Amino acid sequence: MVVDLDWENLGFAYHKLPFRYVSYFKDGKWDDGELTENASITLSESSPALHYGQQAFEGLKAYRTKDGSIQLFRPDKNAERLQKTAERLLMEKVPTDKFVEACKAVVKANADYVPPYGTGGTLYLRPLLIGVGDVIGVHPASEYIFTVFAMPVGSYFKGGLTPTNFIVSEDFDRAAPHGTGAAKVGGNYAASLLPGKKAKEAGFSDVIYLDPATHSKIEEVGAANFFGITANNEFVTPLSPSILPSITKYSLLELAEKRLGLTPVEGDVPIDDLDRFVEAGACGTAAVISPIGGIEYRGKLHVFYSETEVGPMTKKLYDELVGIQFGDIEAPEGWIVKVDQ
Structure with missing residues (x-):
């Protein structure tokens, strides 16, 4: 598949890509998770993520190398940081293996959108963990959604490496x-x-x-x-x-x-x-x-x-x-x- 994007002038903006990963925690356990083409999340109007801010996220990138392969940079550290955030907010932790495999699956499924080597672009991943379910009191959720989506990005600041x-x-x-x-x-x-x-x-x-x-x-x-x-x-x-x-x-x-x-x-x-x-x-x-x-x-x-x-x-x-x-x-x-x- 040939993707028609101006790779060298991507900026830092959202692009809706074909696939993202989603997994649900319910009845005390995470499901296996899966890739989906649905870019929308459906949740209860009383979800703690909406009312009490019981949500956390991460950011990491996938890089195209000179030989055309794709690699992630220290994704286990992002997993560890998300786990520490989850501890602070009394959220269900995402195991490191599950986190890393979810990121790899999203990159592989959207490989055509990883910018070519030499353009300076990367594939930015946004893992998201939110507390959901029918909760109205101030206490932790009993259900959670973990999702990872991606988008090709260029430099975060205009002008790149400029003071x-x-x-x-x-x-x-x-x-x-x-x-x-x-x-x-x-x-x-x-x-x-x-x-x-x-x-x-x-x-x-x-x-x-x-x-x-x-x-x-x-x-x-x-x-x-x-x-x-x-x-x-x-x-x-x-x-x-x-x-x-x-x-x-x-x-x-x-x-x-x-x-x-x-x-x-x-x-x-x-x-x-x-x-x-x-x-x-x-x-x-x-x-x-x-x-x-x-x-x-x-x-x-x-x-x-x-x-x-x-x-x-x-x-x-x-x-x-x-x-x-x-x-x-x-x-x-x-x-x-x-x-x-």
Whole structure:
């Protein structure tokens, strides 16, 4: 089958593909799950996902390699993170094997929509776990739907690997102290829409969120994790119980140390200590790496390497990670899962 898409200008948007996976948890167990062409979900009007936010999701990608094969990047880590989110929301966990096999099945069924090697495009997967059934009180669902759908995407940010500026938010928090910041739940993202809109209206890409308890330390960059690189070759990223544990971030921490000789540091990142960084960026599955040109804080713009050029170490990190994901560079053991075609 020949798919007629402008592979090099996909953007980051929904495409309805032929197949998706769906599985139901009922009477205390998951069914076997199946591929379906039905892109709609039917659920009770009283489902906890609708009223009380008992829902969680993930995001990962499939990559076309130079030899035409297709591979996933660390899907077991996405499964583990979904399980931790499920624990936080008292939802039924999706076993790792079931999660990974569902992702592989969706990629295989929609293989014609995995962008060709060299276009920069990927097949983005969205696993979704929702609490359903006839529940009206504030308590967990007894039934769940787990589904995985996919779409071909290009760069999350227009312009690709180009530095952009961000502004510190002092009026909004991404998550509450001891709340659901470390869980990948829809409510965290809904809460970020207004501050993100205000930042864009002011000419910035998004906001920098500070820690909700003291407003003195950097936590996240919009919907992505923050990292900074110091003059003495440290790769620094925040550590906090209210930060979403990014699979991309932890991959970069390992690559920074073992492939590029940087010293990995995960800890507090005081907002008043930006001068220590010569480069900075945001990282996540969708964005991969987005270089930060500058951060505005209390009316002053702090510029890192450049507002127009990518820093050399940020570029090396990006090339190493993307090279692994597309199969051009050897991956650490266990990072790559091949998809049969």
